[in-house]
Amino acid sequence: MPFNLLVLACLGYVAFLFAVAFLAERRAAMGRVGWLRSPLIYTLSLSIYCTAWTFYGAVGYAARSGLEFLTIYLGPTLVFVGWWLLLRKLVRIGRQQRVTSIADLISSRFGKSNLLGIVVTLLAVVAATPYIALQLQSVTLSFAVFASETPEGWALPDRDATAIWVAAGLALFTILFGTRNLDANEQHHGVVLAIAVEAVVKLLALLAVGVFVVWGLAGGPADVFARIEASELRDWPLEPGRWTGLIFVSAAAVICLPRMFQVMVVEGGDERHLARASWAFPAYLLLMSLFIVPIAVVGLERMPDGANPDMFVLTLPLAEGQGTLAMLAFLGGFSSATSMVIVESIALATMVSNHVVMPIWLKLRPKAALTGDVRRTVILSRRLAIVAVLSLGYLYYRMSGGSAALAAIGLIAFVGMAQVMPVLVGGLFWRGATKVGAVAGLVTGFVVWAYTLYLPSFGPDAALSAAVFAEGPGGIGWLRPQALFGVEGLDPLLHALVWSIALNTFAFCLFSVLTFPGPVERMQGAAFVNVFDAEAAGPKGWTRGWAEPEALLMMTQRILGEEAALALFAAEARAQGKDGFLPEPTPDFVAGLERRLAGSVGAATAHAMISQLVGRATVSVEDLMAVANETAQIMEYSAQLETQREELTRTAQQLREANEKLTQLSVQKDAFLSQISHELRTPMTSIRAFSEILTEGDLPPEMVANYGRIIHEEAIRLTRLLDDLLDLSVLENGSVQLNIGLANLQQLIDRALAAAGHTRPERSFLILRDLPAENLFVRTDADRLVQVFINLISNARKYCDAAAPELRIVVRQRAGRVSVDFIDNGSGIPKQSQRIIFEKFARLTDQTRAGGAGLGLAICREVMANLGGGIDYLPGQGGAAFRVTLPLRLEQKAA
Amino acid sequence: MKQRRVPLFLKRRSYRKRRLRDAARMLPVFGLFLLLVPVLWRPAETVRADTAPDGIYLFVVWFGLILVAALMAPGLTEESGGDDPEEG
Structure with missing residues (x-):
């Protein structure tokens, strides 16, 4: 097969994946998630467990150690068929606490401790580096296999060059689709769909090779059976030790590996997904393993001595002249490697940015949470982390020379990540597990693993000197890395596994029993362990502090983005029975907000940021006891009473607000009545006076004309006032006739700006617009909409008190609705007035300045209601800001 | 609800559900036992274990586990444990 064709196929395949990811992202952006979140996609995405290590390495493993390779898939099978025990709880907690990574889960469970986050992150990066190197190596090797087969004697110029190209390409893909936005809950629809597609490709590829080997090269299953009996693999x-130990370690790995945790918990699985995956994922693993032994046996039979069994999946079809099959196998291997690297680097980058970069950044610039652009910092740090992680993998590949057998490297990484297992299980099921215990366990496990397995894997005299291997450090015999405490003759892997897990668990339990957890720790412990029955009665963490809702909103905007933050606050305000965007900062709301932020920047960082606003004093042990008492009392009430009470409180709150509003309005109405009498009287008086003069006659004609003009002008003023009142009553009755047609929003805004220019024409306004975004067609009543725009722009011209006034017009389109924001840079509208500005006769400044009757915004509100949209005041924008929303296409109401 | 008039039926139903959850918890334990069985038995002629029969045994156990899990999965998700408080 020509090498160029291979490269071409490879690039074509990658372009296809790009397209898949892009389309999925676009679909998700339009809100049509649908089947992107189906159990099928979930199960397929789990298959990143099968990396190139499975695809190529399993055959090599089988050729060396027979059926032992099955342990790697049997462990996960047990974990998944037993999902009711552990995974269900894990996924539920992941959803409830909006966990972003395994480091975040551990940190969150033990009192949102950042130290723990750093420890787990470090462990994950160290363990993953060789694993990523392994993927780069397998892709490079598979390229080399094709290169050496080329008849024209084409030789791969440089393996390192291939590896660096592959690494760079993967970094690009990951950055494009993994860090496009700092999304709530860290979900990446594009990446997930791409790896689901890759899952199908690698399964089909391996099955195709298997079928070819069993029915093409051998004579069916019976023949394969006979060949196994006759081969050296008989x-x-x-x-027993290795068999049991490997089943355990792979079971732990499938839960703890950063990439598995990413697809299983973070990307948003639920019980329905898990139930399907509980059998479908083991079935996938079974299919992947089904033909491994036949391929190994036939490969050993047919391939020349010394051929690398790790590459049989590729070399066997090539040697038999099956170019297309070999190509498919190559793409399968390529898929396995790339999907693993992409998800692993996303997971690691999230950990690094949330637990290492963000805390440092916040420590250096404590005020940045409120003023800086947090989103950009987070995304930038993730991108850099992705590049760093892949560079580390590449460096490891260069330094290790890419020679070691694939299986060995994979197992080292597995044992490393398995160190998280005791702390994870303990944290999920034992309320007595403490932070100190977790740190002690993790550090112990990490050190023992590094000393007995990771460092020795580089070979004698590389990381550890040969003398240390033979006699122990400083001649202390019982500290020899592969014979700890004098336990000799054990398989090194099993030796490392037993000691690291045993000492890890021991340290974890011992220190947990001896120490006393802090209040946040105890709270989180209860929330995690009792996740299934404590949903309603979770303790409220922020009972003591109080934060200005506007400040909370500003901080949330910095992290979640303006749109999401406003939506979140508006929903909460509605739930509290309030209008607008600023809910009461109740402890429940602040706790929910913290969880939401944790979904983006991790629990520890979110906690620290909220603390800055609410105050450090979150809860004390006494508070917890009080909460526990309170909870017990509440549980005595019947559920019905409880809901009734809540409803009453809500109604009372609404009534209180309504009453307040009524009182204010009544005052205003009185003021308005005197105002309107005044407004009506002034023109009436002059009309009467001048008409009296006119009836007396005997006046020079120029004076008659002048008086006539004054009478006319005053009459117009009267008419306008009455028109406004009439307009409002028509709008309120809903009996208005709408003249619906297609209109370009940009032209409408142009019209409104031109018309509103007459208001205080002496002021020069800087208008900031985004013309391309405005260029869209809406089906609505254009004249009415322009009326609203004119009103808002005139208001800005009248009331904006900045020295260099600015008006920003922002148009957004989402899910069939358009929003137009008018934001000026004045001092805005005080909070207590925000609620009444849309009421009739409402006026904030003294009447001489306003010059109207206070009907403008009330008319705007009625117009927008008639156009199927609305108008709201947007708080926290640094000036007066109004948002007009309307449907893209207004359907004519059925008469 | 119609079923509320037949309390015995409901009781039996929720009883079944509890036992199904118990079974779901037991499955991995029995699975592990079955997967460890090859450690116990004696190979045919040589000292080391036989690949082909062991392989067939392991794949059959594996397939059995998948089958049982697939049969139990729908029963475990229905009503997703919301109204029924967890015991023990």
Whole structure:
């Protein structure tokens, strides 16, 4: 097969994946998530467990150790068929606490401790580096296999060059689709769909090779059976310790590996997804393993001595002249490697940015949470982390020379990540597990793993000197890395596994029992362990502090983005029975907000940021006890009473607000009545006076003309006032005739700006617009809409008190609705007035300045209601800001 | 609800559900036992284990686990444990 064709196919495949990811992202952006969140996609995305290590390495593993390779898939099978025990709880907690990574989960469980986050992140990066190197190596090797087969004697110029190209390409893909936006809950629809597609490709590829080997090269299953009996693989070294240990370690790995945690918990699975995956994922693993032994046996039979069994999946079809099949196998291997690297680097980058970069950044610039652009910092740090992680993988590949057998590297990483297992299980099921215990356990496990397995894996005299291997450090015999405490003759992997997990668990339990957890720790412990029955009665963490809602909103905007933050606040305000965007900062709301922010920047960082606003004093142990008492009392009430009470409180709150509003309005109405009498009287008086003069006659004609003009002008003023009142009553009755047609929003805004220019024409306004965004067609009543725009722009011209006044017009389109924001840079509208500005006769400044009857915004509100939209005041924008929303296409109401 | 008039039926139903959850918890334990069985038995002629029969045994156990899990999965998700408080 020509090498160029291979490269071409490879690029074509990558372009296809780009397209898939792009389309999925676009679909999700339009809100049509649908099947992107189906159990099928979930199960397929779990298949990133099967990396190139499975695809190529399993055959090599089988050729060396027989059926032992099955342990790597049997462990996960047990975990998944037993999902009711552990995974269900894990996924539920992940959803409830909006966990962003395994480091975040551990940190969140133990009192949102950032130290723990850093420890787990460090462990994950160290363990993942060789694993990523392994993927780069396998892609490079598979390229090399094709290169050496080329008849024209084409030789791969440089393996390192291939590896660096692959790494760079993967970094690009990951950055494009993994860090496009700082989304709530860290979900990446594009990436998930791309890896689901890759899952299908690698399964089909491996099955195709398997079918070819069993029915093409051998004569069916019976023949394969006979060939196994006759081959050197007839017997296999079943070591009970290794067999059990590897099943355990792979079971732990499938839960703890950063990429598995990412797709299983973070990307948003739920019970329905898990129930399907509980059998479908083991079935996928079974299919992946089904033909491994036949391929190994036939490969050993047919391939020349010394051929690398790790590459049989590729070399066997090539040697038999099956170019297309080899190409498919190559793409399968390529898929396995790339999907693993992409998800792993996203997971690691999230950990690094949330637990290392953000805390440092916030420590250096404590005020940045409120003023800086947090989103940009987070995204930038993730992108840099992705590049760093891939560079580390590449460096490891260069330094290790890419020689070690694939299986060995993979297992080292597995044992490393398995160190998280005791703390994870303990944290999920034992309320007595404490932060100190978790740190002690993790550090112990990490150190023992590094000393007995990771460092020795570089070989004698590389990281540890040969003398240390033989006699122990400083001649202390019982500290020899592969014979700890004098336990000799054990398989090194099993030795490392047993000691690291045993000492880890021991340290974790011992220190947990001896120490006393802090209040946040105890709260989180209860929330995690009792996740299934404590949903309603979770303790409220922020009972003591109080934060200005506007400040909370500003901080949330910095992290979630303006749109999402406003939507979140508006929803909460509605739930509290209030209008507008600023809910009461109740402890429940602040706790929910913290969880939401944790979904983007991790629990520890979110906690620290909220603390800055609410105050450090969150809860004390006494508070917790009080909360526990309170909870017990509440549970005595019947559920019905409880809901009734809530409803009453809500109604009372609404009534209180209504009453307040009524009182204010009544005052205003009185004021208005005197105002309107005044407004009506002034023109009436002059009309009467002048008409009296005119009836007396005997006046020079120029004076008659002058008086006539004055009478006319005053009459117009009267008419306008009455028109406004009439207009409002028509709008309120809903009996208005709408003249619906297609109109360009940009032209409408142009019209409004031109018309509103007459208001205080002496002021020069800087108008900031985004013309391309405005260029869209809406089906609505254009004249009415322009009326609203004119009103808002005139208001800005009248009331904006900035020295260099500015008006920003922002148009957004989302899910069939358009929003137009008018934001000026004045001092805005005081909070207590925000609620009444849309009421009739409402006026904020003294009447001489306003010059109107206070009907403008009331008319605007009625117009927008008639156009199927609305108008709201947007708080926290640094000036007066109004948002007009309307449907893209207004359907004519059925008469 | 119609079923409320037949309390015995409901009781039996929720009883079944509880036992199904118990079974779901037991499955991995029995699975592990079955997967460890090859450690116990004696190979045919040589000292080391036999690849082909062991392989067939393991794949059959594996398939059995998948089958049982698939049969139990729909029963475990219905009503997703919301109204029924968890015991023990």
